Amino acid sequence: MDATLQVEHITLIGTGLIGASVGLALRATGFTGTITGIDASGTELETAERIGAITATARNPEAHAAAIAGSQIVVLAVPVLAILDWMGRIQPHLSADAMVTDTGSTKAQIAARGVSLFPKQFLPGHPMAGKESGGAALAEANLFQNAPWIFTPLHEPTPLETTWRDLVEKFGAKPIDIDPVRHDELCAWVSHLPQMVSTAMTAVLEDQIGDDEALRAIGGRALREMTRLGASPFSMWRDVAMTNQKPIADTLLALEQRLQHMRENLRTPELREEFLKANRFRARS
The missing domain is CATH 1.10.3660.10 (6-phosphogluconate dehydrogenase C-terminal like domain)
Structure with a gap:
């Protein structure tokens, strides 16, 4: 059985260029579960939903908490300082069986915070892909094709982390493991x-x-x-x-x-x- 079948709900925090492209890439792999979008911009959420990158939205703190609690994978696809902030905000609601990953451009501070907040549940990541401009309107399912997707693992991989790695490979990306400081x-x-x-x-x-x-x-x-x-x-x-x-x-x-x-x-x-x-x-x- 395909390991990705165990995942029924993924929440994307940040539905700009990277987050929406992740959503489109998930759909392109055949993922049929729920993809919930969270974004400070209602316009970005609406665009991400219109292009098919997400299937649901969470627009207030109560809906955020419910989406996070119901997700097997939470992807933090916002700028680095916002990632650090969101890590603290999602921690109380995260299921014990879930995992968190991110797409931040720097890793040392994110990894250090992850160790304290999400023991055995956090896989820092960084897709080396993008464009000069952002926004869901520019998202593409093939944005990560042939691009390095760096992981800075903090522990031995869990089955869910292996599932996420498999999905990233299906996006067409090339996973690479590196120490966060390096x-x-x-x-x-x-x-x-x-x-x-x-x-x-x-x-x-x-x-x-x-x-x-x-x-x-x-x-x-x-x-x-x-x-x-x-x-x-x-x-x-x-x-x-x-x-x-x-x-x-x-x-x-x-x-x-x-x-x-x-x-x-x-x-x-x-x-x-x-x-x-x-x-x-x-x-x-």
């Missing part, structure tokens, strides 16, 4: 630094170019690619910065030092060495 260190390099660089570069261009159409007109593919992440919302990245401050600061310092080195060597062979290092890295990608 996760944050790695993501500072591969995800958080690129975002900060794009944001800084885009902000500088806004200051220097602004609405100068002539200068904007000559910006080609390189400019579009380098500034694409500049459209990302502060609301999400604020939480990432606040919960992964030191690793991000370390990567920014390393980049600052490298940029200074390049600026000081624009007319020396050292600049060639920087290009060669960059070429070697890209060749392995």
